[in-house]
Amino acid sequence: MKRPIKDQPQVSSRISRRALIMGAAQFGMVGVLGWRMRSMQVEHADLYRNLAEENRVNLRLIAPSRGLIYDRAGVPLAVNEQVYRINIVPEEAGDIDDTLRRLTDLVEIPEEDIARTREECERQKMRGAAFVPVTIVERVAWDDVARVTVNAPALPGISAEVGLSRLYPQGADSAHVVGYVGPVSDYDLRNIPDPDPLLEIPRFQIGKTGVEAKFEEMLRGEAGTKQLEVNAAGRVMRELGREEGVPGADLQLTIDTRLQRYTEARLEGESAAVVVIDLESGDLRAVASAPTFDPNLFVRGISVADWTGLNENIYRPLSAKTVQGAYPPGSTFKMVVALAALEAGVVSPDETVYCPGYTEVGGTRFHCWKSWGHGNVDMHRSLQESCDCYYYEIGQRVGIDRIAAMARKLGVGIRHDVPMSAESVGIAPDRAWKRERYDEDWRIGDTVNASIGQGYVLATPLQLAVMCARVATGRDIRPRLVQSVNGIPEPSGAGESLGLNENFLRRVRAGMHDVSNNPHGTGYGSRTLLDEAILAGKSGTSQVRRITPEERARGVTSNEDLPWERRDHALWVNFAPYDKPRFAVACVVEHGGGGSSVAAPIARDVTLQALYDGPPPLEAYPSNQRGRIAELQSRIAGQTARAAAQRSDRA
Structure with a gap:
């Protein structure tokens, strides 16, 4: 039915009010969006720029060179030696058990190291750090490194690298004084207040006893960093740059x-x-x-x-x-x-x-x-x-x-x-x-x-x-x-x-x-x-x-x-x-x-x-003791010479 002509002005007035309300609402929404965009792009630009960079660039720690320990005459008591190690990145390895099995077909690895690697990989996954490498074994021979490198396509997540490990050239002679280092344990992390992020690196070595433990922070040094480009899954694409850390302090002991x-x-x-x-x-x-x-x-x-x-x-x-x-x-x-x-x-x-x-x-x-x-x-x-x-x-x-x-x-x-x-x-x-x-x-x-x-x-x-x-x-x-x-x-x-x-x-x-x-x-x-x-x-x-x-x-x-x-x-x-x-x-x-x-x-x-x-x-010495003392000196000199030869062979 056709609306009467007398009602048409009333309808037009109603439509105009609705259009005005809707236009005002749309204008308000555009204004709010514009203000928010201005806030994000101008006032908080640095924050969002950094967040974007974090999505693209991943910072990883570089372990510093541990400080050296010498005796009073400069004889080395604790040094660092370059060693070859084999690592695994849990998230890249797929079936970890299968990957480790294939690795052991190429390289002889103690069963306890395999068991420990499985545990550390699980721990890394639980902590959301499955992209962090876990050391399977270190001090491997060059031939083993070559075999791993040649077979890399069949060993997903497995890689060989050169690292530093502690060495005590004098062996047992100053063991109770110098002490020794070992991998960071869960016990260590629980008992260290505000632990250094370095300690989260799997198999990172810290002082456990003696001077190594008492001067741990000084000997440890400060971590360096490297910038890695990663994809959405956190996988490394390439290294963008690095800043080396500060080596640990060198100590000279009074021991002769x-x-x-x-x-x-x-x-x-x-x-x-x-x-x-x-x-x-x-x-x-x-x-x-x-x-x-x-x-x-x-x-x-x-x-x-x-x-x-x-x-x-x-x-x-x-x-x-x-x-x-x-x-x-x-x-x-x-x-x-x-x-x-x-x-x-x-x-x-x-x-x-x-x-x-x-x-x-x-x-x-x-x-x-x-x-x-x-x-x-x-x-x-x-x-x-x-x-x-x-x-x-x-x-x-x-x-x-x-x-x-x-x-x-x-x-x-x-x-x-x-x-x-x-x-x-x-x-x-x-x-x-x-x-x-x-x-x-x-x-x-x-x-x-x-x-x-x-x-x-x-x-x-x-x-x-x-x-x-x-x-x-x-x-x-x-x-x-x-x-x-x-x-x-x-x-x-x-x-x-x-x-x-x-x-x-x-x-x-x-x-x-x-x-x-x-x-x-x-x-x-x-x-x-x-x-x-x-x-x-x-x-x-x-x-x-x-x-x-x-x-x-x-x-x-x-x-x-x-x-x-x-x-x-x-x-x-x-x-x-x-x-x-x-x-x-x-x-x-x-x-x-x-x-x-x-x-x-x-x-x-x-x-x-x-x-x-x-x-x-x-x-x-009294005359009646000189024969025995001469034998004693000869025996100790022989022991010392043999021990020195053994240390040289190990080095």
């Missing part, structure tokens, strides 16, 4: 490799530790634990058999006994008690104490090592002949708190700033320590035991060497293991005066002199004869078992008749030369028996080697 090598050889067959300190600078010239191990085994991936052999050895070759082993210091602690008593004024150097072979305190007998006693003993003779009863008496007079204070002043019971793993603090016990540790009061019997370095007292071989060094010099000698970083010298450890009475120190040193040089001295059998090499020492034998009254009544069982783990520890400390000290040495032989018979000869030989910077003249 020749002396360290001799010391390790001299300790062969023992579970033992020796520390040698240069008294002029505090430099640690040798820090040897026996038995030792080859750190290269860990870098290359230690086998189950090798790990089991090291881990189950009762001599604990993986333990750095020089800093981790805490032992009752035995009679080597008597210098501490003597100086504490002299400084406190509770005894004079010439005062005598009667030794009948035992001292009775609170109804308990504390025996002297010499069962029939020493008779009247002054301080000099108490050191020379190591009388226990003398120290039972003066220890009670001076009290444990002053003994502990002197022990810490001389370096026992404190942690020294040495970059080695798991350093023990030892124990210089006092009343407060026992109350805190055991919630018990200190007893007089505790003091009696502590006065001869037994009971709660514990010290590391490093602490015993520092103690001897401070007695020898009267200075606050600080052990130094790092000589320089990138050629910049580290502070000397020479130290300032301890503030002890020099006359008292002379009395103690004189007693130590006669330990080694008086026929009645406990260390007379390990004396030296040349004036420029006269030793001053102190023996120690510390019990690891309790001797019952019943055993003492029937006769104490000798160490030779006991199982190895129940025998006494043998200890010895000395400095030399007596009139102008240059070196202090501490030796601990676990379950070795007598300090004078076992530890003293080792320390004497190492001290002479340090003094003469090589084999000493036979005239330095």
Whole structure:
């Protein structure tokens, strides 16, 4: 039906309003779009330009060259060697199991490496990093690299490349000091706050023990980057550019490799530790634990058999006994008690104490090592002949708190700033320590035991060497293991005066002199004869078992008749030369028996080697020992030559 003419103006008016509303809405939408486009193109142009670049360019880290480690003479202790490795990129490999099977048809790869590769590929996929290469095996021969390269079309995702890996040229000689590196583990990542992105690179090596671990960040350096053009799937198309990283810092240690090598050889067959300190600078010239191990085994991936052999050895070759082993210091602690008593004024150097072979305190007998006693003993003779009863008496007079204070002043019971793993603090016990540790009061019997370095007292071989060094010099000698970083010298450890009475120190040193040089001295059998090499020492034998009254009544069982783990520890400390000290040495032989018979000869030989910077003249030894010493020197020289040849062959 045709609309009446009178209604047409009304309809036109309605259409005009609708058109106006729709036009306004369209104009508003265009305005909003224009404003947004202006905002994106002008105000936020840099942001979106960067996002576009990120979609096209992928940045990857380049591992820096790890810093090198040298000894004091520049002999390399830890270096980097170029190695060939075979990698796999999980996302490009397709069926990883099939690809690995085809690879093993060409190259012999241990099954444990194949299993580890599967796990790491799965881990990379779960983390959304399937495009990051995973190392299957390294240190492969050139022939294997050639076979992989020739067969590349049949091995998707597999590639061979040249990389750097750690090498320890001296092998086992400085293993406990330098430590070793190994691949980053999940445990490492969990325990490192804010880990460096470098650590996410599969099989990236970091320090695990020793100097390698303590200076990890400094040795690691800073990562470089390379720009890779990638497609939408993240696959690499080409490299657009790179910026090399900053190599790690080079370290020079205070260790003397020749002396360290001799010391390790001299300790062969023992579970033992020796520390040698240069008294002029505090430099640690040798820090040897026996038995030792080859750190290269860990870098290359230690086998189950090798790990089991090291881990189950009762001599604990993986333990750095020089800093981790805490032992009752035995009679080597008597210098501490003597100086504490002299400084406190509770005894004079010439005062005598009667030794009948035992001292009775609170109804308990504390025996002297010499069962029939020493008779009247002054301080000099108490050191020379190591009388226990003398120290039972003066220890009670001076009290444990002053003994502990002197022990810490001389370096026992404190942690020294040495970059080695798991350093023990030892124990210089006092009343407060026992109350805190055991919630018990200190007893007089505790003091009696502590006065001869037994009971709660514990010290590391490093602490015993520092103690001897401070007695020898009267200075606050600080052990130094790092000589320089990138050629910049580290502070000397020479130290300032301890503030002890020099006359008292002379009395103690004189007693130590006669330990080694008086026929009645406990260390007379390990004396030296040349004036420029006269030793001053102190023996120690510390019990690891309790001797019952019943055993003492029937006769104490000798160490030779006991199982190895129940025998006494043998200890010895000395400095030399007596009139102008240059070196202090501490030796601990676990379950070795007598300090004078076992530890003293080792320390004497190492001290002479340090003094003469090589084999000493036979005239330095008593005439009846020269034949044996000549044989010993010849054997060690032969061992050293064979070890050097083996290192050369491996290189």
